[in-house]
Amino acid sequence: MIEWADRVSIDLSLQQIPRNKRSIEKIHADENADLLICLKERLEFYPVGKKEPFFFHPNSAAFRTKRPLQNDPLIAISGLKRGDSFLDCTLGLASDSLVASQWVGSSGKVIGCESHPVLAYVIEQGLKRYTGMPHLDEAMNRIVVVSSDAVSFLKKLESNSFDVIYMDPMFTEKITEASNFIPLRGSADYGQLTEQWVAEARRVARKTVVLKAHFRSEDFERFGFARRVRPNTKFHYGVISNTSK
Ligand SMILES: C[S@@+](CC[C@H](N)C(=O)[O-])C[C@H]1O[C@@H](n2cnc3c(N)ncnc32)[C@H](O)[C@@H]1O
Incomplete structure (x- = not known):
């Protein structure tokens, strides 16, 4: 130790x-x-003032990866296929990346970008060391963590170099059930989507750019995402399809 x-x-x-x-x-x-x-x-x-720690655990990926993955909303909406590459611009606890990684399999690629350096490090170490869910070991090892702001990272990438690009910025609305992030309130990056971020994501994505946001968010319409309404859920997904570009 x-x-x-x-x-x-x-x-x-x-x-x-x-x-x-x-x-x-x-x-x-x-x-x-x-x-x-x-x-x-x-x-x-x-973080100072917090009594509950932030640490890595598979979170929602634990139960999502036990259900048929093709029905998972992120997989279905993104059009992600086995062997595809997935760039998660907002890694957080890596639950969404883990679902994507399990789905793309050994021939696929998953990179997760996290702008908070300590958070990125905690998650990177957790993905390497966590042993509580053996069915996710390979998926965890496959995720490459990049400690960087997503827009700076996207700018370095070639056009059409990832199949799916995903962003799930922090909700500005209070979400009671998002308890895993409570220790991070105040420390995580609360930066919201920008024109530049979406433009870079569209340039780099081969198939789709996917946004997850609160159901009250106007970002879907503001940035040109087709909103997929999910009745009785606090968040919606939106998608920009790049297949015809
Ligand atoms: C709502 S959480 C993402 C949760 C994640 N989808 C999951 O499954 O656990 C948003 C995360 O993205 C990070 N973040 C916000 N803006 C970012 C940016 N521009 N670049 C990289 N990371 C960012 C925040 O620090 C936070 O950890």
Whole structure:
């Protein structure tokens, strides 16, 4: 664990301090800094003022990957096929990327972009180390995490170099059931979609650009996504099809 903590502090250029059995509240008070705790099995991120940690776990991918994947709304709406490449511009907990990765299989490719560097690191390490769901091991290992803002990353990519490009920015509306993200309220990137982001995604996508947003969001219409209404759900998907470009 100490070796791992050494590695983490070098990778992220963070100061390493011994816990000395202190509570999270006490360390927050002593250090006045966000905390990344190295435990035997995982990293836990506690932004200042938060008592609940953010850590990697398969989240909704745990149950979604036990159902027929072709019926999963993200898979059905995106037109993603086995062997395809999938770029997730807003990795978060990587649940959507995991579903896509399980579906595209060993001949496919999944890259997830996350602009919050600590979050990107926690998820990258989690995808490598998590052992609780063996049926997802390969899918987890396949996901390449890129710690970067999505637009800067898209700009470096060749045109038509990914089959599907996906974005799921933070909702600005409060969503009660999105409890896995509660520790990140205030630290995650709340940046919203821009013309430039959508234009870059359209340039790089071969098949589709997919947006997930709150059902009240006007971004679908504002940026030209065909909205797929999902009755009784708090979020909708929208799609821009690039197949005729
Ligand atoms: C709603 S969450 C995504 C959840 C994700 N789809 C999942 O399945 O767990 C949005 C995430 O995208 C990140 N994010 C927001 N804007 C971004 C951007 N421009 N580039 C990269 N990451 C971004 C946020 O920090 C946050 O972690």
